Amino acid sequence: MKRVLFDGAALISRLLLGVIFLAHGLQKWQAGFGIMGRLFTQAGIPLPQLSAAYATVVETVGGAFLIIGLLVRLSALLLLIEMIGAYLFVHAGHGIFIETGGWELAGASAAALVPLLALGGGRVGVDGILNRMYRRRAERRAAEADLAAHAPxxxxxxxxxxxxxxxxxxxxxxxxxxxxxxxxxxxxxxxxRPTSIPRQGTAPSSGKLTDDDIPEIDSLISDEPGKGRPPNR
Structure with a gap:
């Protein structure tokens, strides 16, 4: 709620000040730098030609920027410098009221410029739109960096x-x-792997009987148990 109130107050201040400064700047521009330089010389303002050009450009461009809300702080600073110079070199010693050449207009304008210089022109304006764009971009980059840092x-x-x-x-x-x-x-x-097969005994190389085989044959024929093969000789 407070931010909304500030945006509304800043918008009103910008519009009113912008219109006032733009009107004075256009008036000086129509008169021309030559005439304004002579008037500044009669008023005792130092560097009258340069001061006249500064006042004309700053009031015209700064007033327009205040209306649209662009570079509000810079415009407020340049206009505040002009108001301080106007008080010091033109209105000081002439009282308050404008009828006697007093400083009431310069003082009121300076007082309205100070909050704009310190706090900006609010969200309703070109500066507010650009600030929101930059802030969203920064938040998106910060979110992407945080996500990348916590990614598994x-x-x-x-x-x-x-x-x-x-x-x-x-x-x-x-x-x-x-x-x-x-x-x-x-x-x-x-x-x-195939299992190993035991090697079979070899048959006799020939079918003839030897002397060692005769006792075995006799034991098979007779009833008496065979004496077996005699021990190896």
Missing amino acids: TVPAPTGTGEPHAGEARPGESGTGEPRRGESGAGESAHQT
Whole structure:
């Protein structure tokens, strides 16, 4: 609520002061720098030509800027300097009232310019629009920076069991073929090595009987148990 009241008061002050200064500046502009320089010389103002040009330009441009709300603080500062110079070199010693050449108009204008110089022209104006644009842009940048600072870090990808491009699978050579001594993919888990078969005794090299075989044959034919093969000689 206070901000709304300030914006309204600043707008009214800007409009009234802007119209007053713009009217005086246009009046001086129509008279011309030559005539204004001679008047400033008669008034005892130092550097009359330069002072006349300063007063004409500042009142015209500064008054217009106050109306539209552009560069309000700078315009208020330049106009306040002119009002101080007007009091010091023209109105001082002539009392208060304007009929006697007093300083009431210069003093009232300076008093109205001080709040605009200190606080600005409010949100209703070009300065207010630009300030809102800059503030939103700064807030957006701050939000983006804060989001980037609190963003979770993504860990580096670890091995997933799949070979990278250009790498051979386990059990494969660089060309995709199984390595020597290893089974192909899917076969090594199901195949087992063949069990070793005991070596069988060898048959006699010939079908002829030897002297050692005769006792065994006799024991098979007779009822008596065989004496077995005599011990090796």
